[in-house]
Amino acid sequence: MGELSVNHLLGIKYLNESDIELIFETADHFKEVINRSIKKVPSLRDITIANIFFENSTRTRLSFELAEKRLSADVINFSAGQSSVKKGETLIDTVNNILSMKVDMVVMRHPNPGAGIFLSKHVKAAIVNAGDGAHEHPTQALLDSYSIREKLGDVAGKNVVIVGDILHSRVALSNIFALKLQGANVKVCGPKTLLPKYIESLGVGVETNLKKALNWCDVANMLRIQNERLDISYFPTTREYTQQFGVNKAMLNSLDKEIVIMHPGPINRGVEITSDVADSKQSIILNQVENGVAIRMAVIYLLASKIK
Amino acid sequence: MSQKVLLSSKEINIILHRLACQLLENHLDFKNTVLIGIQPRGIFLASRLAKILGEEYGVKDINLGFLDITFYRDDFRRGEKPLEANKTKIDFLVEDKKVVFIDDVLYTGRSIRAALTAIQSFGRPMEIELLTLIDRRFSRHLPIQPNYRGRQVDAINGEKVKVMWEENDGEDVIYLVKT
Numbered sequence: 160m161g162e163l164s165v166n167h168l169l170g171i172k173y174l175n176e177s178d179i180e181l182i183f184e185t186a187d188h189f190k191e192v193i194n195r196s197i198k199k200v201p202s203l204r205d206i207t208i209a210n211i212f213f214e215n216s217t218r219t220r221l222s223f224e225l226a227e228k229r230l231s232a233d234v235i236n237f238s239a240g241q242s243s244v245k246k247g248e249t250l251i252d253t254v255n256n257i258l259s260m261k262v263d264m265v266v267m268r269h270p271n272p273g274a275g276i277f278l279s280k281h282v283k284a285a286i287v288n289a290g291d292g293a294h295e296h297p298t299q300a301l302l303d304s305y306s307i308r309e310k311l312g313d314v315a316g317k318n319v320v321i322v323g324d325i326l327h328s329r330v331a332l333s334n335i336f337a338l339k340l341q342g343a344n345v346k347v348c349g350p351k352t353l354l355p356k357y358i359e360s361l362g363v364g365v366e367t368n369l370k371k372a373l374n375w376c377d378v379a380n381m382l383r384i385q386n387e388r389l390d391i392s393y394f395p396t397t398r399e400y401t402q403q404f405g406v407n408k409a410m411l412n413s414l415d416k417e418i419v420i421m422h423p424g425p426i427n428r429g430v431e432i433t434s435d436v437a438d439s440k441q442s443i444i445l446n447q448v449e450n451g452v453a454i455r456m457a458v459i460y461l462l463a464s465k466i467k
Numbered sequence: 468m469s470q471k472v473l474l475s476s477k478e479i480n481i482i483l484h485r486l487a488c489q490l491l492e493n494h495l496d497f498k499n500t501v502l503i504g505i506q507p508r509g510i511f512l513a514s515r516l517a518k519i520l521g522e523e524y525g526v527k528d529i530n531l532g533f534l535d536i537t538f539y540r541d542d543f544r545r546g547e548k549p550l551e552a553n554k555t556k557i558d559f560l561v562e563d564k565k566v567v568f569i570d571d572v573l574y575t576g577r578s579i580r581a582a583l584t585a586i587q588s589f590g591r592p593m594e595i596e597l598l599t600l601i602d603r604r605f606s607r608h609l610p611i612q613p614n615y616r617g618r619q620v621d622a623i624n625g626e627k628v629k630v631m632w633e634e635n636d637g638e639d640v641i642y643l644v645k646t
Contacts, residue, residue, distance in 0.1 A: 188552045192538070197588040200538035230538075464543065 163461050167279045167286040170295035171336035179340060183305055185457035186450070193229060193452055203232040206463050208264045209257050212289070213239040216268055218424050218448065219289050219299070223266050226455035232463075235262070250274065251281050258284055263466050264459065267291075285462045293327050293388070299423050300333035302454040304341060306447045307378055310419055315342035320372045322348045322404060323382030323431055326355050327389070330382060330423045335361050348372040349404060352393040369404050373414055380421040381406060381431045397430055407433040411441065419443055469645050473601075473628065474618060476639040482617040483512075486598060487519045489615050490567065491526070499593075500565045501530040505582050506537075506553035509570035511632040512600055516569065530564075532557035536581040562590030567614075571630040573599040576611035601628050601641065 163178050192200055208227045212220055220236075227234045237257065239245075244253060254265060264285040267275055272294035279286045290296040304314050311317055319338050325331045325347045338345045339362055346364035347354060354365060366372040373379055384400060394400045406420070420432065420442040428434050437444060474482070494500040497520070504513025510533045520526040537552040568582055579597060586592060600617035606624065622628060622643060629642040 185552065188535070188538075188554070191555060192588075195588050196590075199588075201584065202538040202540075202543050460538075 162465060166462070166465055167275070167288075168297050168458055168462060169275045169279060169286065169288050171297045171300050171333045171340065172295070174297075174340070176340055179301065179304070179337065182301055182454065182457045182461065183308065185461060186305055186453040189229075189456040189460070190450070190453040193449075193456075199229050199231060201231045202460060203227070203230040203463050206230075206264065206466070207233040207235070207260075207262045208266060208459070209235050209237060209262045210289075211237045211239075211254065211257070211265055211267045213244070213267070213269045213274075214290065216289070218451070219268065219296075222448070222451040223287075223289060223298075223455050223459075226452050226459055227266075229452065230456055230460060230463075232264075232459070235260075250278065254278060254282050254284075258282055264463065285466055287458060287462065290329055292329065293332075294329050295333045295336075296329040296423075297333050297337075298451070298455055298458060299330050300337040301458070302447055302451045303330075303334055303380060303421060303423070304337050305454055306421065306443050306450050307343075307419070309446070309450065310443055311377060314338065316344070317378060318344045318346070318376045319378045319380060320346045320348050320366070320376040321380045321382065322369065322372065322406075324353045324384055324388075324393075325349055325358065325382070326353045326393075327385050328382050330380075334380060335363055339363075346372055346375065350394045350400065369406070370410070373406070373410070373418060376418055378419045378421060379406065380423070382423065383425060383427055384430060401430050405429075405431055405433070406436050408435040408439065411436060411439070417441060421447060424448070470629070470642040472640060473620065473643045474641040476633075479600075479617075479639045479641065482600070483515055483519060484523075486600075486615055486617060487516055487524065490516065490598070491520065491524055493596075494565065494567075497526050497529050499563075500567065501532060501559065501561055502567050502569055503557070503561075503582075503586065504531070504533045505568060505570040505578060506533055506535040506555070507551075508572070508630065509533075509568075511635055512571050512598075512630075513569040514634075515632070516598075530559050532559065534568075534582055534585055536578060536585045539581040539585040541577060541581065557589050560590045561586060561592045563593045564590075566592040566595045568595060568597045570597075570599050572601045572603065572628050573597070573611070573613055573616075574603045574606055574628075576607045576609035579611050580609050600630065603628060 266287040266289050268289040269291050272292035274291045275286050275288035321331050346366050348366045422444045504510035517529045517531045533556045535553045535555040596614040598615040599613045602616040602619045627644040631640050633639050
């Protein structure tokens with residue numbers, strides 16, 4: 160086992176293949192740990208981590224906090240809503256104030272793309288990007304690939320389609336980087352208005368017919384329509400979106416093979432997937448959540464081992 | 468760098484049989500005893516002892532587990548190299564069991580300290596014993612001593628004890644390496 164090539168996890172773009180392999184191997188060990196009756200190890204008892212969330216989150220924040228506590232790190236939480244950010248404090252000032260309380264690592268979610276990269280250049284702490292605007296969400300992509308690897312044995316050579324709002328999705332971009340790095344074939348599928356121009360330049364295929372995309376793939380990663388980010392109308396109605404890009408059980412049953420259904424959450428049941436699909440045997444949505452803790456433990460552990 | 472043979476294959480074999488007999492004397496049918504090999508190097512010794520007990524002394528169904536202590540060590544971030552984790556494989560509860568930790572070399576005692584913490588994740592053992600093939604005298608950092616020892620060795624700090632196993636390294640032999 161080596162060490163990561165990076166000191167921060169800002170995006171999958173900055174990782175290489177062996178980084179991902181190392182994170183997965185480490186996550187295997189932690190997955191065993193979190194399935195014991197005592198789910199905690201004392202590795203990081205001298206590390207303090209600040210979770211700074213400038214944007215709403217349930218799963219990611221709980222998952223990070225749990226991962227940190229399972230590693231015995233001290234954890235402080237901060238949500239922008241209840242803070243002095245509202246009084247006009249800048250990002251660097253906010254973070255430096257937190258760091259002067261002797262914090263070693265910052266997990267940050269921020270609505271602006273590149274916020275993590277900016278921070279890593281100006282403060283002295285390991286930064287983990289927990290989502291920066293429509294840019295990247297690296298731990299989500301890692302746990303998605305890890306879940307595929309767990310379910311299908313390998314990521315390389317698998318056909319993965321990402322369905323939905325690709326334009327506003329940091330999950331999509333991080334997933335594309337991660338899947339390509341591991342040698343998977345990737346297609347994106349959605350209404351033309353929600354597919355970024357030049358997306359092919361990332362080496363992914365484009366498909367606007369859902370049925371065709373599903374017949375091609377081994378894994379379908381269904382994204383949520385992010386109504387909060389849709390500033391203009393990208394499709395006529397939610398109902399029409401569901402008719403064209405929603406997956407239901409009848410459609411799954413009509414495919415030539417059994418595909419794996421993934422979703423990063425939160426699910427809008429009845430929009431991108433129906434309840435019977437979300438709760439079906441083909442869905443690994445809850446496995447993704449479980450793996451999220453193991454992956455985040457691995458990332459935090461590996462980054463912490465580089466803090467001297 | 469020079470090395471001399473500390474124990475040959477024949478000597479190791481005799482010692483393993485003696486250690487197996489000593490375990491047998493104290494634990495008889497091993498009904499309430501579990502053997503725990505400490506990862507990474509203790510697992511070969513533990514497997515070998517379990518095999519001798521099973522095949523030559525007719526002890527049936529020995530509980531054998533492997534414990535990884537990486538995440539319990541106290542030198543995280545202090546060493547030059549990142550710590551390497553190994554697989555923990557304990558398919559039984561150690562609650563109220565007699566646990567025997569098995570490791571190839573006892574040196575500073577820190578690994579065993581970590582193992583004492585780690586085993587708590589699997590229950591509260593009735594008692595814990597320690598078996599070690601090589602006991603490096605005068606080098607302990609902690610008040611930890613073995614209950615069963617193969618051979619006591621006086622080695623200075625610059626020296627290293629290298630234990631090789633046939634199933635992993637091609638032959639059974641123990642070297643004292645001077646660097």
